[in-house]
Amino acid sequence: MEPKFHAFMFPWFAFGHMIPFLHLANKLAEKGHRVTFLLPKKAQKQLEHHNLFPDSIVFHPLTVPHVNGLPAGAETTSDISISMDNFLSEAMDLTRDQVEAAVHASRPDLIFFDFAHWIPEVAKEHMIKSVSYIIISATAIAHLREPDTPLGVPPPGYPSTKVLCRENDAHAFITMPFFYERLYHQITTGFKKCDVIALRTCREMEGKFCDYVSHQYHKNVLLTGPMLPEPDTSKPLEEQHWNHFLSGFPPGSVIFCALGTQIVLEKDQFQELCLGMELTGLPFLLAVKPPRGSSTVQEGLPEGFEERVKGRGVVWGGWVQQPLILSHPSVGCFVNHCGPGTIWECLLSDCQMVLIPFFGDQVLFTRLLTEEFEVSVEVSREKTGWFSKESLRDAVKSVMDKDSDLGELVRSNHAKLKEILISPGLFAGYVDNFVEALTDLINVKKHD
Structure with missing residues (x-):
């Protein structure tokens, strides 16, 4: 019987990072390993329901120090605007003494991290x-x-024949210049100093990029697969809100739009998004945060909008059961921001993909999906980063119209890629190989 190990996990203080780390922790715990999960105090309650093995995964809460510029009581990216991420990053670095004390007390075998380059x-x-x-x-x-x-310059030895960045993407890289500069430093420093790099992807999608990263940093790159949670069948789609609404439309006819937990649109762009959904003429469910300056989505809606789309369109400012909505037979198109977890969920569904990336990593993944795999369509933008209601409508119609050649192409390619990704044992094999590689890494340490 192989020896079991004890792992620490210390992700960036954002739920979009902590939750995937916890999914990985569940996979490790399922195989008998122990995990100590370091996180801000207030985040523990919001993450507890994701912990499927509370006897094996122990939360270790940290006190997030105050730094100038960070609102009092802010502990995660959910508590602040994106422009303040740099201050939260400073606060995370100041937890080093607490992390060191926990490591000293527990003596784990290994520690996972992402942005804390000093780990x-x-x-x-x-x-x-x-x-x-x-x-x-x-x-x-x-x-x-x-x-x-410059955006148009690929890294030396870049593995693709295509340059995925274009001038119009500048908005996605300059909205947070100080944070992206810090992010570059954090990730590359961590790569240079760590024992091994692990990426949340699979070779079938991004193998050449994984090989490139391994070559650039002279490190083994381990792949976990997409690391999606098991479907929660204990909580059916909320009858009151969504199942009843969605079931009132023909199969594959509804547009579902969700832009993640960090995207907060300016009011004029929020209204353009709403009007673009209206212009499609199709039923839709739009799940986004209220626009900047509004406390509810209703406050930011265009004049007369609710009356015009009554019965076929809903704008919702709260949380939704995204995987269950994607799997509903009436949903045929998913408009999203190309966040990594969201994309994996969509690739495993039958929905057409329309992408509106906002940040640099989302832009790059969008180009891979639209231009190399041709499984999605991107909403065109002006140089300022603005997308119009017409460009959104056109992108949706291009994949939803029955006579659309582009729609037929991306549907066919999506189906082929999905077939590969749902191959029996594929994702489980990634987890098995990953855990085996970690065990070997620890055993090397013990024999050094």
């Missing part, structure tokens, strides 16, 4: 292994480059 130093001091686990796409990681490098 490898802590690990070496305590003679444990460090794993840089990055949940964004390998495509984006392969394109990491020094700040101020």
